[in-house]
Amino acid sequence: MDRLSNLPNHILSDILSFVPFKEAAKTSTLSKHWHHQWQSTRNLDFNHLYFANRDSNGDVQLQPQIFIDFVQQFIANNNSPIMDKLSLTFSQPGDFQETVEKCITFSVDRKVKHLKLDFSDPTWDENDLDGLAHPMFDLPQSFYNHQVLESVTLFSCKFDVFGFKNFGLLKSISLGWIELKVSTVKALLANCACLESLSVKSCWDMDSLSVCGKDLKLSSLVVEKCHFLDPSFEIEAPNLNYMKYCGTVVLFTVNGTSLEEADLDFGPEFECDESLGDSLYQSLNGICPTRALTVCTYMLQVIPMGEEPTGMEPRLNVTHLTLRTAMHNYEQGGIRFFLNSCPRLETLTIDIDRSRRICNEYRPPFEDKFEDLWRSSAIIFRCITQTLRKVEIKGFKGTPNEVYVMLYLVNHARVMEKLTVITSSEESNNRGPETFRSIAEQVYGFRKGSENLAIEIV
Structure with missing residues (x-):
């Protein structure tokens, strides 16, 4: 029995108003009763691209008159x-x-x-x-x-x-x-x-x-x-x-x-030098204090090039930090910079996208290799041992740098309660989601710095 069609028209109008306009229009093919019902929606989306065609080359051909x-x-x-x-x-x-x-x-x-x-x-x-x-x-x-x-x-x-x-x-x-x-x-x-x-x-x-x-x-x-x-x-x-x-x-x-929250993306900037590292430092200092901060891969590369390569002074009051990163070697100094700058950090989100732009003219301020920092027990940030409780890694593909960071966090985060690893759904280098998940599951065998750590792999 079609219980939906028996509802009063004003109720159907309410329902269709919660559906995207293009999807609501598709209901006109259900039956004669539904032929004009979609036109009662209260949310109209007139978009010329809905009426466009593609030619043999895949180019969009608009049809303005239609x-x-x-x-x-x-x-x-x-x-x-x-x-x-x-x-x-x-x-x-x-x-x-x-x-x-x-x-x-x-x-x-x-x-x-x-x-x-x-x-x-x-x-x-x-x-x-x-x-x-x-x-x-x-x-x-x-x-x-x-x-x-x-x-x-x-x-x-x-x-x-x-x-x-x-x-x-x-x-x-x-x-x-x-x-x-x-x-x-x-x-x-x-x-x-x-x-x-x-x-x-x-x-x-x-x-x-x-x-x-x-x-x-x-x-x-x-x-x-x-x-x-x-x-x-x-x-x-x-x-x-x-x-x-x-x-x-x-x-x-x-x-x-x-x-309370600032999201900074300097990706459109093409210059890459020490003066811009100082400018980023001043900009960051200008918007703080803020509790939630999101920074981009450009900032991770350039901010350590300034006069203060190791962290902000005074330290930031950030409790939720999001790193939009490509997990490239050039970013390790910036990741170190922000972990050192956020001694009260409680939640860390690492959003990985390897297509993010890497500066061709970059000169690393540190000679250390990426794995040297994350394998070492000599550099342990205050937030890692005292305040960090929740970590989420998005777009995990199991690259060595990703594994190094995950290993470091699990080994040294003493009060961490939850680690969530969301594996990428994309194909990369002939590897797919099943391979990414298999690599992520290695985390279950890591030595854990926190007795209360729960791990979830999605």
Whole structure:
């Protein structure tokens, strides 16, 4: 018996609203009863890539007219009084401005709370923002009539920042693929009194970044792959507890915050020298204290090249450290640096991806080989013997360096309670998950420094 189809339509609408839009549309093939039921979903995702084809060479061929016809028909036939979310992704809106404006007006009429307008081109290179032509879609006046908008994403859009004064309930803003001046950011913060989350991605010609205000409610700040004319951050937001940065090396000045978690990824930086090691040291010093810290393979390679190669002074207050690493020999100095810098460390996550970039011009600050450190009993960090209780290793492939680190932790961590090893699901050098798991299981035979250690291999 088909019990699901016998549910009232409003219940089915609730269920379909929790399903991705593309998957909800597939239910139209189930039966006549379901043919139009999916159109009652309150979460709309109009994406031109859903209507694309691939040619014989595998290249994506967009079909803008077919996509626009679908959007027009859906809007014309939809009678729902309220929508929760609407996402419109369309990289060639110039010839179809009228339809796009109708879609935006539809979102206003249906009291959409979460709106995403993405007019960026998927062929754009986020690592070469200066070398692209960036046509912006000029948002119509109807956009500023939203009265219940709580979150908005605007990619490749031209907007009037002062129009945001109308968004009294707006809590989250995400901007991308636009020219973004520091004055625009300041105006957004001033006009959106309830703003809790700000994200900027692939923006260019940013003078710098200033997020300051004693009355700011901002709790989350994300900056990804932007081009800065002045690589400096000034942050003074009393409620900020999460910050993520991905880009070239910048200097952070963080004051008066309650920062709990920081995620730093300097992978897009191509330079590699001692001065950048000092800059990374200053940036790290600028965002602390923070309890949870994530660092990248670039930082593991470069930060020991500075004037302080062995650790931070004063030591960090980090209790949860995540190392995004390739487990390359060049990173062993950085791993040593952070273990030495975190004497209160309780949780260590080692996220392994061997495709992460290794600096070609790198000059190791230590002559020791990778295995020499991890096989030695001479260097035992304070956190290893006194505070470290939980370790998780992700993407384990059983390379010698991975085994050395795992052996070191199991041998010397005296209070560790849980070690979780998650083996990689990828094939590598004619070896697969079964081989990775077999190597990981060697840990059961290691001498354990903690009597209470439980080991799980996934």
